[in-house]
Amino acid sequence: MSLNMENWKVLLVDDEEEFVSTLAERLAIRGIQTRTALDGETGLRRLAEDPPHVLLLDVMMPGMRGLDVLRAVKRDHPAVQVILLTGQGSTKDGIEGMKEGAFDYMMKPFNIDGLVAKIGEAVEQALRAG
Amino acid sequence: MGAAKHLGKVSATAMHDMLNVLAGIKETVGLMEDLLCRCKLDAATLQARFKTMVPAMLQQVGKGVMLAESLNRLGHLVSDDDGPADAADLARLVAALTGRRARMRKVSVHVEETGSACPASDPQGLLSGLGAVLDACYATLPPATELRLALGREDRSGLFRLRCTPPEAAATLAGLDQSCPGLPGDVTLRRDPAAGEWSLVFPCAPGA
Numbered sequence: 001m002s003l004n005m006e007n008w009k010v011l012l013v014d015d016e017e018e019f020v021s022t023l024a025e026r027l028a029i030r031g032i033q034t035r036t037a038l039d040g041e042t043g044l045r046r047l048a049e050d051p052p053h054v055l056l057l058d059v060m061m062p063g064m065r066g067l068d069v070l071r072a073v074k075r076d077h078p079a080v081q082v083i084l085l086t087g088q089g090s091t092k093d094g095i096e097g098m099k100e101g102a103f104d105y106m107m108k109p110f111n112i113d114g115l116v117a118k119i120g121e122a123v124e125q126a127l128r129a130g
Numbered sequence: 131m132g133a134a135k136h137l138g139k140v141s142a143t144a145m146h147d148m149l150n151v152l153a154g155i156k157e158t159v160g161l162m163e164d165l166l167c168r169c170k171l172d173a174a175t176l177q178a179r180f181k182t183m184v185p186a187m188l189q190q191v192g193k194g195v196m197l198a199e200s201l202n203r204l205g206h207l208v209s210d211d212d213g214p215a216d217a218a219d220l221a222r223l224v225a226a227l228t229g230r231r232a233r234m235r236k237v238s239v240h241v242e243e244t245g246s247a248c249p250a251s252d253p254q255g256l257l258s259g260l261g262a263v264l265d266a267c268y269a270t271l272p273p274a275t276e277l278r279l280a281l282g283r284e285d286r287s288g289l290f291r292l293r294c295t296p297p298e299a300a301a302t303l304a305g306l307d308q309s310c311p312g313l314p315g316d317v318t319l320r321r322d323p324a325a326g327e328w329s330l331v332f333p334c335a336p337g338a
Contacts (some may be wrong), residue, residue: 011280016150016153018154018158018186018190019150019153019154019157021155022154022157022158022160022161025161025164025321026157026160026161026164027166029161029165029168030168060146060230060234061234062233062234062235062236062273063236063273078176087146087147087149087150087153106150107149108150108153109148109149109152109153109156109157111156112152112157
């Protein structure tokens with residue numbers, strides 16, 4: 001089973017406002033409509049309203065931490081696939097996230113084409129899991 | 131935790147901040163490229179879009195320069211042996227480099243000076259001590275706390291009094307000495323039982 005890119009549902013949660021709006025626009029230019037949130041609590045609310053196929057989730061945010069958001073998502077919406085975004089120079093958080101059920105992780109700054117490919121794989125996994 | 135570990139943590143936090151800055155710049159440049167190559171926009175629309183993007187990018191570059199300069203200064207202070215260094219400068223440096231950790235906890239840090247010079251005789255020790263204490267404060271203080279490092283002198287010692295707004299936030303620091311064991315050299319934490327206030331005490335250069 002596969003979906004056209006324009007039917008992918010992606011939610012991006014990151015506290016860096018400029019980064020969020022720019023990345024969402026770059027994904028939109030590629031045909032991927034992306035909803036956004038600037039903190040974990042808002043992200044979980046948006047996710048509950050309309051669960052996406054893929055959640056792009058910053059690991060380190062003020063307030064609710066990314067890994068706490070990940071745990072809540074995997075508990076309440078296990079089909080949603082989570083790709084962790086981290087600016088940290090170590091893979092520690094990414095690996096911990098994978099143990100908690102994340103689909104994968106990417107280190108900032110990343111390549112947009114690599115991210116789009118990863119989202120595609122995660123959408124396939126979400127469709128299988130759903 | 132040894133001095134090198136405290137300073138390593140300060141550097142890692144700053145580099146995390148820097149990677150976020152670079153990610154922001156990379157996405158903005160990437161969007162410019164997308165608008166040029168993938169979108170059929172007329173010249174006037176392109177120009178208008180770029181005009182809004184350039185200030186944001188310059189702001190990111192400015193933040194990156196601040197972080198790079200601060201890391202450069204930290205590196206020199208740790209590797210060179212240039213003698214005493216101004217304690218207030220060192221505190222501002224550590225606060226700038228650990229700014230991301232503070233923002234994560236929604237805590238703000240300010241350095242208050244008395245006006246009299248306070249040259250720390252062991253800059254590396256004070257940097258490490260400040261790194262340890264701020265790290266412990268970020269982990270403990272409630273969100274929206276303003277932490278002030280009030281610099282003072284006592285004979286041959288300098289000290290940073292840790293003051294909080296709102297004042298009741300200081301109660302969360304009751305176990306601060308337990309949270310940052312192994313402070314380097316002659317840098318110590320002292321608690322004024324009457325005021326319930328912690329001070330980070332460090333040696334000042336003789337004759338200062």
